Amino acid sequence: MTTDPPRTAGQSHGAFxxxxxxxxxxxxxxxxxxxxxxxxxxxRDLAFAALPAAEATRDRGRAIRLETLSHLDCYxxxxxxxxxxxxxxxxxxxxxxxxxxxxLDLVQAAAGRRPxxxxxxxxxxxxxxxxxEEIELxxxxxxxxxxxxxxxxxxxxxxxxxxxxxxxxxxxxxxxREEVSALFAERFGMAPTLDVAHMTALARAELRRVFFSxxxxxxxxxxxxxxxxxxxLITNEGNGRLCTTVPPVHIALMGLERLVPTLADLEVxxxxxxxxxxxxxxxxxxxxxxxxxxxxxxxxxxxxxxVLVDNGRARMLGGALxxxxxxxxxxxxxxxxxxxxxxxxxxxxxxxGGPIGSVVSxxxxxxxxxxxxxxxxLCGACRDICPVRIDIPTMLLVVRGxxxxxxxxxxxxxxxxxAWEWVMAQPGRYRLAQRAAALATGLLGRGNWVRRLPPPxxxxxxxxxxxxxxxxxxxxxxKIRAAGKAKSD
Amino acid sequence: MPxxxxxxxxxxxxxxxxxxxxxxxxxxxxDAVSGLAQxxxxxxxxxxxTELQTLGGSFQTLPQAQxxxxxxxxxxxxxxxxxxAWEQPALPVPGLLDALRERGVKVVGEALPAAEPGRSAMLAHWETIKVGITGVDAVFAETGSLALRAGPGRxxxxxxxxxxxxAFFTADHVYAxxxxxxxxxxxxxxxxxxxxASNLTLITGPSRTADIEMTLxxxxxxxxxxxxxxxx
Ligand code: SF4
Numbered sequence: 088m089t090t091d092p093p094r095t096a097g098q099s100h101g102a103f104x105x106x107x108x109x110x111x112x113x114x115x116x117x118x119x120x121x122x123x124x125x126x127x128x129x130x131r132d133l134a135f136a137a138l139p140a141a142e143a144t145r146d147r148g149r150a151i152r153l154e155t156l157s158h159l160d161c162y163x164x165x166x167x168x169x170x171x172x173x174x175x176x177x178x179x180x181x182x183x184x185x186x187x188x189x190x191l192d193l194v195q196a197a198a199g200r201r202p203x204x205x206x207x208x209x210x211x212x213x214x215x216x217x218x219x220e221e222i223e224l225x226x227x228x229x230x231x232x233x234x235x236x237x238x239x240x241x242x243x244x245x246x247x248x249x250x251x252x253x254x255x256x257x258x259x260x261x262x263x264r265e266e267v268s269a270l271f272a273e274r275f276g277m278a279p280t281l282d283v284a285h286m287t288a289l290a291r292a293e294l295r296r297v298f299f300s301x302x303x304x305x306x307x308x309x310x311x312x313x314x315x316x317x318x319x320l321i322t323n324e325g326n327g328r329l330c331t332t333v334p335p336v337h338i339a340l341m342g343l344e345r346l347v348p349t350l351a352d353l354e355v356x357x358x359x360x361x362x363x364x365x366x367x368x369x370x371x372x373x374x375x376x377x378x379x380x381x382x383x384x385x386x387x388x389x390x391x392x393x394v395l396v397d398n399g400r401a402r403m404l405g406g407a408l409x410x411x412x413x414x415x416x417x418x419x420x421x422x423x424x425x426x427x428x429x430x431x432x433x434x435x436x437x438x439x440g441g442p443i444g445s446v447v448s449x450x451x452x453x454x455x456x457x458x459x460x461x462x463x464x465l466c467g468a469c470r471d472i473c474p475v476r477i478d479i480p481t482m483l484l485v486v487r488g489x490x491x492x493x494x495x496x497x498x499x500x501x502x503x504x505x506a507w508e509w510v511m512a513q514p515g516r517y518r519l520a521q522r523a524a525a526l527a528t529g530l531l532g533r534g535n536w537v538r539r540l541p542p543p544x545x546x547x548x549x550x551x552x553x554x555x556x557x558x559x560x561x562x563x564x565x566k567i568r569a570a571g572k573a574k575s576d
Numbered sequence: 577m578p579x580x581x582x583x584x585x586x587x588x589x590x591x592x593x594x595x596x597x598x599x600x601x602x603x604x605x606x607d608a609v610s611g612l613a614q615x616x617x618x619x620x621x622x623x624x625x626t627e628l629q630t631l632g633g634s635f636q637t638l639p640q641a642q643x644x645x646x647x648x649x650x651x652x653x654x655x656x657x658x659x660x661a662w663e664q665p666a667l668p669v670p671g672l673l674d675a676l677r678e679r680g681v682k683v684v685g686e687a688l689p690a691a692e693p694g695r696s697a698m699l700a701h702w703e704t705i706k707v708g709i710t711g712v713d714a715v716f717a718e719t720g721s722l723a724l725r726a727g728p729g730r731x732x733x734x735x736x737x738x739x740x741x742x743a744f745f746t747a748d749h750v751y752a753x754x755x756x757x758x759x760x761x762x763x764x765x766x767x768x769x770x771x772x773a774s775n776l777t778l779i780t781g782p783s784r785t786a787d788i789e790m791t792l793x794x795x796x797x798x799x800x801x802x803x804x805x806x807x808x
Contacts, residue, residue, distance in 0.1 A: 119789075126790060160588045167581075173771055179580040202692040240796060241787035257787065264789050287785060287793040294797065299703050300696075315771040325736060325783040325798025332732050332775070333699065343584065350767045354755050365786075369719045371631075372798065373778040377771045385687040385731040387774045397584045405591030 103458055106434040116261045120428050123260050127422035130366025131472070138362060148359045149475040151352045152413040155313075155344075156404065162313040162346050163395070169316025173378025175391040183222035186396045190224060190305070190338055193392055194233055197302045197336045200389070208234045212297050214320070214327040215239045215258075216307025217416060218340045218396055220251060220438035221451070224305075235305075236297045238326035240290055247274055253432035255418035255441075256364045261431055294326065304330035304388065308341035309415075310356055311393070314349045318393065320374040321361060328374055337379070337388040343395045344404075344412040356415060359474040363417035399451035407485045408450040413475045414443050420469035420479060426462050435459055442469035442479045449486045454493045460486035499543055521560045528555040612718050613752040620717040620750050621806060627720025631781030632794055633802040640807050644675025647742065650803075651681055651707060658682040660702055660738055661709035663729025668711050668746045669807050685731050708734035708799070712745045714761060715804065718753040719780055722804060726775040735779060740801040743779075747806070754778065 110116055135141045155162055167177040178193075180186035194209055211228060213219065213235055225235045225246075237246040241258035245251065247270055252258030259267070264281050271277040277289055298304075306327055310319040318339050320327045331337045347353050361367040380387030403412060421427045421441030432440040437448040437456055445459035460483045469479040490496065510520045531537050536552040539545065547553055612623065625635035638646055651657065661683050664673050673683050684705060689695050710730070714723040722743050726732050735741045751757040757765045770776055783798030794800055 122790065157592065160585050160592065163585065163588070169771065173774075179584050181580045181584055185580060200692060202696050238797070239787070240785045244787070257790070259787055262788075264791070267788050283788045283791045284793050286788060287796055291796055295703070298797075299699055312767075312770075315767045317770055323783065324785045324787075324796040326796070328732075328736050328777065329797055332736060335695065343588075350770060351758060354758060357754075369721060369778065369780050371780050371783055373780075375770060375776040375778075376774065377776075378774050380690075380774050381726075383728045384726045384774055385685060385729065386733055387726060389690055391774075395584075397580075397587070401584060401587035401591055404588060405594055409591075 103434070103436065103462075106436060107430050107462070110430040110434045113261075115263055115266075116431050117429075119261050119263065120431050123254070123257065124422055124428045127366070127419070128472075131363055131419055131422070134362035134366040134368065137368075138358065144355065144358055145474055145476060147355050148415075149413065151347055151355060152415070152475050155346050155348060156409065156412055159344065159346070159404065162348060163343060166311050166313040166316060166346055167393075167395070169313065170311075170378070170391075170393050171316070173316045173391075174381070175316065175378045175393055178392060178394045180394055180396045180398070182398050183396075186218075186222045186340070186394055186398070187224060187227040189394055190340070191228060191231055191233075193336065193338055194228060194303050195231075197390075200335045201302060207300075208232055209303070210297065210301045211235045211303045211305055212294075212301035212330045212334060213237050213242075214304070214306045214322065214330040215242055216305065216340050217255065217438060218307055218342055219305065221342075221398065222340075222396065224340070236294070236301075238294050238297065238330060239322075240287065240324060240326075243290055243294065244270065251433070251438065253440075254421060255416050255439075257418075261433070298326075298329040298333050301330075301334040303336045303338060304332075304334040305338045305340060306330050308339050308345055308393075309360065310353055311341060311346045312348075312350055312353050313346050316377055317350070317353075318374075318376040319353055319357070320376065321357065321370045321372065322374070323365070323367075323371040325372060328372055331374060331376055332387055335388060336390045336392070337376075338392045338394060339376070340394050340396065342400055343397055344400050360415050360417055363415075363419045363472075363474040403450040406450070408446055408482050410477055411443060411446045411450055411479075411482055413477050414447065415475060417474055419472045419474065420477075423468045423472045425464055425466060425468070430462065435462075442483065443473075443477065446479060446482045446486055449489065454489065454495060457486050457490035457493065457495065460484075460490065518560075518562065521556070521562070525556040525558055525560065528553070529558060613756045615752070617747055617750060620752055621747070624715055624717040624720055624750065624804075627718070628781060628802070628804055629720075631720060632784075633720065633781045633804060635804050635806070637806045637808060640669055643669045643744065643805065643807055644672055646805075647672070647709070648676060648679040648681065650742070651676075654706065654740065656681075656707050658684060658705055659707045659709050660705040660731060660734045661685045662711055662731065662734055666711050666727065666729050667709070668744050668749075672709075672744070685729070685734065702731075702733055703737055706738055707740045707742065708736070708738035710734050710741065710743050712743050712749050713764060713776070714749050714751050714757045715745050716751055716753050716757065716778075721754070721778045721780040722802075723754075723757070724777050724779060725769075726773045732775055732777070735777065736798055738799055739795070740803065741779075741799040742803045742805060744805045744807055747808070 170177050178189045180189055228235050237243050244259045254260040308318045309321050361370045379391040420443050424442050427441040439447045448456035463483050465480045467480050510516045528537050532555040535555050537555055540548045628635050688698050712722045713725045724735055782794045782800050782802050783796050784794050785796045786792050
């Protein structure tokens with residue numbers, strides 16, 4: 088088991104700012120993010136315009152998720168019982184360390200199913216799972232000599248580069264074909280090409296060997312159906328199907344909030360998720376997995392394990408950020424966010440970036456991540472686009488409040504606010520301060536704008552001008568106006 | 577009972593009791609009825625074909641008697657003489673597999689052994705097979721989707737590890753949408769039926785990705801070609 092601290096990024100104010108600065112200076116990233124924003128948002132709008140009763144469907148999706156969370160204990164028990172009735176096994180993990188240990192034990196036990204004489208390291212074929220990023224699973228398995236291969240094309244690429252995914256849906260959103268080509272040339276001796284189809288074919292061939300020799304397939308779960316014990320996985324590439332069909336053992340990893348009550352509810356959620364994520368009516372594949380291979384079936388995994396992970400979710404459920412647990416991880420709020428569109432996923436230093444990620448990261452991982460909530464304009468675009476209408480801006484404010492309550496903002500901010508409080512407490516002080524400010528900006532500025540302020544105020548003027556204070560404050564003008572009026576009466 | 581189970585459930589109950597911040601859950605709204613569900617069979621089939629073709633799949637209508645020779649010809653064109661197939665009782669065309677065998681095509685699809693070394697040896701063989709032949713449980717017009725359930729004589733890989741997937745169906749299999757199948761498909765579409773088999777997959781067009789520069793590429797891990805054949 089790993090003894091590293093759970094997360095290393097995101098702690099210091101300076102680190103977050105530095106990552107933002109790096110992202111803003113990266114022209115390739117800027118182009119990629121702009122393109123992601125344009126295509127995804129436009130596509131999503133078209134997809135919803137074509138959905139009959141789109142708004143009512145969103146309401147219903149929200150109601151389904153609310154119902155699930157409001158009785159989460161009951162639905163979890165029902166789900167676990169249904170999975171076991173289907174022949175699967177359910178494992179409960181209170182935190183990341185326990186989840187890692189459960190999976191490690193399961194993977195090592197799968198050695199018993201190997202063909203005799205195979206001596207290569209245990210091999211895990213993985214399809215996309217944000218939970219595995221959250222619990223840093225690959226790291227934990229690799230530390231025990233297990234080989235883990237990400238099989239989603241985008242994840243495969245970022246894994247080869249030693250990076251985390253940069254987006255919930257499009258993990259390699261930050262890369263151009265040139266970089267992928269250079270990577271494949273270096274790792275697989277691919278002849279130089281910019282042909283995306285060729286690169287995809289190469290990845291297909293590499294990964295096919297992995298699917299057919301893997302000891303274990305590990306997948307995430309989009310939804311678990313309490314009524315039937317079914318795991319729903321939506322994918323386009325087919326890697327999720329291969330990971331859950333070919334290896335003799337399938338381990339499905341899910342956050343314990345990821346349930347819906349019934350099959351009919353699942354159908355509603357699956358109208359929303361692909362439209363919101365990729366502007367598709369339905370993805371190429373919707374896999375509904377109910378237990379391992381039955382005796383009468385010709386293929387499929389011999390064992391199915393479901394690992395239910397809490398890792399802070401139960402605590403979040405009782406707090407002001409509970410609504411964030413409604414999230415179905417479609418990524419739409421990332422695509423539409425003016426801040427995410429500038430800084431991308433890696434800047435957040437958490438597996439969950441963007442608007443919802445700023446809330447979820449603070450909720451799950453604590454105050455080390457509460458600063459992320461400052462990276463928002465509170466414009467509300469995320470709330471408007473969210474398929475289950477999560478009120479993200481309000482929760483961002485809650486996280487900001489927690490950040491301040493924890494005493495985390497830098498000292499100059501606290502001092503500044505105290506000074507402001509002192510000034511505002513008395514009309515006389517306020518009047519004086521107004522005069523001083525008007526005088527200062529009058530001296531520093533030209534016309535109505537100040538181009539450069541002295542430190543620490545240059546944090547503002549480095550990137551934009553500051554409006555000069557009016558030479559004659561409103562209070563004075565009001566007094567003159569009132570006096571004039573009195574005279575004319 | 578593992579300790580974490582009770583610990584986690586206890587925490588959740590505590591959280592829900594001590595004033596959850598969740599808004600009260602509104603009553604579930606009535607579902608939107610799609611107009612397509614009311615349309616006649618022919619328009620549903622043509623919608624199915626359009627949707628599938630838009631995504632790069634192909635659609636074909638064939639009289640039952642010609643299905644065997646048509647399929648054999650397809651295989652010949654691709655230089656293929658081995659297929660991974662569902663067993664005859666699971667296919668809607670009587671005698672289809674015999675028709676292939678008569679033309680010298682090898683039909684594979686018997687159950688994998690559960691244990692090694694048999695399991696991986698047989699999988700290694702299946703992996704090389706280029707064409708898969710299946711039936712369906714239902715097809716959905718609104719999205720151009722095929723619904724395939726695992727079951728006796730129905731290998732999951734026949735629609736997955738191959739390059740070309742050919743699925744045969746009849747007019748009886750056509751529903752407006754997944755929602756319509758759930759509402760009108762009877763026991764076969766129910767939650768019990770779902771739980772009774774390890775897998776139900778909804779397949780919509782060929783495998784695809786847009787992970788590199790959002791450039792659409794077809795045939796990543798699953799089939800590059802999906803051919804849906806309506807047998808009349
Ligand atoms: S918060 Fe809403 S929009 Fe954002 S990822 Fe979750 S479900 Fe999608």
